[in-house]
Amino acid sequence: MRISTKAQYAVRAMVSLSLHGEGKPLALHDIATREAISLAYLEQLFVKLRRGRIVKSVRGPGGGYVLARPAVEIRVDEIIDSVEESLVPVSCMDDKGRCVCGDQCVSHAVWQGLGERVRQFLSSITLADLTRDAANKARTVLSDEC
Amino acid sequence: MRISTKAQYAVRAMVSLSLHGEGKPLALHDIATREAISLAYLEQLFVKLRRGRIVKSVRGPGGGYVLARPAVEIRVDEIIDSVEESLVPVSCMDDKGRCVCGDQCVSHAVWQGLGERVRQFLSSITLADLTRDAANKARTVLSDEC
DNA sequence: AGCATACCCGAGTAAAACTGTCAATTAATT
DNA sequence: AATTAATTGACAGTTTTACTCGGGTATGCT
16 A cells, blocks of 8 residues: 555645745746656646646746635645545445445455545645644754654 | 555455364465465465464465464454555655655655554454454345445 | 747656566475 | 475566656736
């Protein structure tokens, strides 16, 4: 079981946008250099984030991306949902979470339960939470261990 | 984020072993046919399960695998640990879960928290729980939906 | 108008991971 | 000795990931 860098990038980029954007459009170029993520790859992610109604785009010079909603209303599971197929896909379930296996699926309940726990946890965290933490960390960055 | 079939196979195989073994060694061949998993692949998994002290091997004719401990003392997270590298690996952490990234790791706490939740959940389920469920399911298998 | 900025989009690609197979070995029982 | 069955390492096909590339299109500024 693993978390893709795609999801990690998306969350990091959103924190960066929330932290340095402050209402004004922030260009992907800024996020890319600040977070050391490839610009072309970030573009891909933000297309999905826009389709997921997490951000809005502003075209033209001086343009960039803005949060589609206040940071308090953006949950981490929404960010990951926009960027990845599903939160906890298991081979014995189809797209709607229905089990398509025969009688051999005794451990089905485990994966389903796990998926619910994961979603519950990730939906309990908002972008505002992460942004606040990041701001605190930046303030005490001098001699701090990670 | 996803759960590998490797982990699913391992759990299913362990349930099968616990259900049909009953103290006597059960050959991988039996599990393979019953669960419709490739024998050669099961071999790989059981090497790891043995190293993880989840099962014991009995060589020679009539041999096979036996639970290393009572099913009540085998937790699901232990099974997955034996078979996979780590439960929730994230690129910014090293083997021991320590963060090796610089100041760019604002979302670290999210993944760490998620990992703890996942482990907490999976460690609350024992092989005995799954075996009991499987036995119940087998008894009412006639007209049941999965 | 023309140009620079910045988003938009599809296709392609190299590397990694996943999912297995194969062959050869070791060891215990009959 | 022959047979059964676990043990091991190397290897191969496929899929996914993590990008890059090459162009577009919208917008604002001079």
